[in-house]
Amino acid sequence: VFNKQYENILTARPEPGVALVTLNRPKALNALNSALFAELNEALRLIDADKEIGAIVITGSERAFAAGADIKEMKDKSFAEVYTDQFLADWQDLTSIRKPIIAAVSGYALGGGCELALMADILLAAPSAQFGQPEVNIGTITGGGGSQRLARAVGKSRAMELTLTGRMWSAQDAVAWGMASRVVEAGDAADGVLPVVREAVALAREIAAKSQVAVQAQKEAVNVAFEQGLSEGLRTERRLFHMTFATADQKEGMAAFAEKRKPNFTNS
Numbered sequence: 090v091f092n093k094q095y096e097n098i099l100t101a102r103p104e105p106g107v108a109l110v111t112l113n114r115p116k117a118l119n120a121l122n123s124a125l126f127a128e129l130n131e132a133l134r135l136i137d138a139d140k141e142i143g144a145i146v147i148t149g150s151e152r153a154f155a156a157g158a159d160i161k162e163m164k165d166k167s168f169a170e171v172y173t174d175q176f177l178a179d180w181q182d183l184t185s186i187r188k189p190i191i192a193a194v195s196g197y198a199l200g201g202g203c204e205l206a207l208m209a210d211i212l213l214a215a216p217s218a219q220f221g222q223p224e225v226n227i228g229t230i231t232g233g234g235g236s237q238r239l240a241r242a243v244g245k246s247r248a249m250e251l252t253l254t255g256r257m258w259s260a261q262d263a264v265a266w267g268m269a270s271r272v273v274e275a276g277d278a279a280d281g282v283l284p285v286v287r288e289a290v291a292l293a294r295e296i297a298a299k300s301q302v303a304v305q306a307q308k309e310a311v312n313v314a315f316e317q318g319l320s321e322g323l324r325t326e327r328r329l330f331h332m333t334f335a336t337a338d339q340k341e342g343m344a345a346f347a348e349k350r351k352p353n354f355t356n357s
């Protein structure tokens with residue numbers, strides 16, 4: 090996957106254990122079309138299967154994470170066409186990736202771009218990040234989880250206000266409302282890497298150094314909080330917790346603590 094030439098994305102391994110996927114349609118502000126999503130899904134599938142990789146960063150350019158679904162691609166499609174083709178249904182393939190995904194957002198994250206960021210497990214924002222669900226302004230509505238994930242992330246009243254007006258909101262608002270973890274201040278970008286991307290890669294590296302069985306089970310357990318009720322979620326969490334006792338990494342991690350040494354995880 091790292092040697093492959095894609096047309097709409099770039100793939101790299103900036104640090105051991107970390108995959109960096111960069112959306113790369115600069116002329117269209119990374120507008121998301123079917124070809125881009127086909128490539129993104131393929132790359133993520135290969136990365137998920139790559140034992141050397143423990144966590145994934147998705148980013149865009151400084152100016153735009155992604156300015157939405159490609160309006161020019163979809164504007165003339167008929168209802169019958171989008172319905173029978175399940176247009177853009179494959180966008181949510183991303184949510185079945187086991188490895189943690191960190192979105193590093195700089196510039197515009199609008200429409201489907203905002204929804205893509207909301208599908209990530211962790212969202213870090215540059216001060217320039219501008220989020221928005223402007224679909225209402227072009228006569229349509231959110232289609233990639235905006236109504237559901239945004240409402241869960243920021244609450245009903247804000248989700249309504251934001252989606253009904255199509256207004257943009259800032260990185261600071263995204264953090265204050267609980268949608269993003271933090272704003273990564275613009276430092277010196279001497280090496281040409283955006284500070285928010287550098288920070289996301291460092292975070293991914295930290296996660297990739299843990300037991301991958303534990304990391305993936307932990308991600309699964311947190312995600313249940315967004316899919317099931319509390320009692321079912323707690324039951325799933327306890328099952329996954331118990332499951333870790335069947336792994337070598339749990340034995341190693343707890344033995345290392347008791348022996349006052351660093352654990353040597355084998356992802357088994």
Ligand code: CO8
Pocket residue numbers: 116117118120121156157158159160161162176177178180197199200201202204223224227230231232233234
């Ligand atoms: N689709 C296609 N092309 C785009 C898009 C887009 N979403 N956004 C920008 N572009 C293109 C522009 O057309 C322009 O191309 P060209 O140079 O050929 O004219 C180029 O990118 C640069 O854009 P601008 O000249 O407009 O740049 P500005 O700095 O003036 O403005 C904005 C930047 C404010 C971001 C502006 O481009 C804009 O408003 N873009 C559209 C934003 C939008 O409405 N997004 C929502 C789209 S709808 C959607 O995402 C539905 C998701 C459904 C998901 C379903 C999943 C299952």
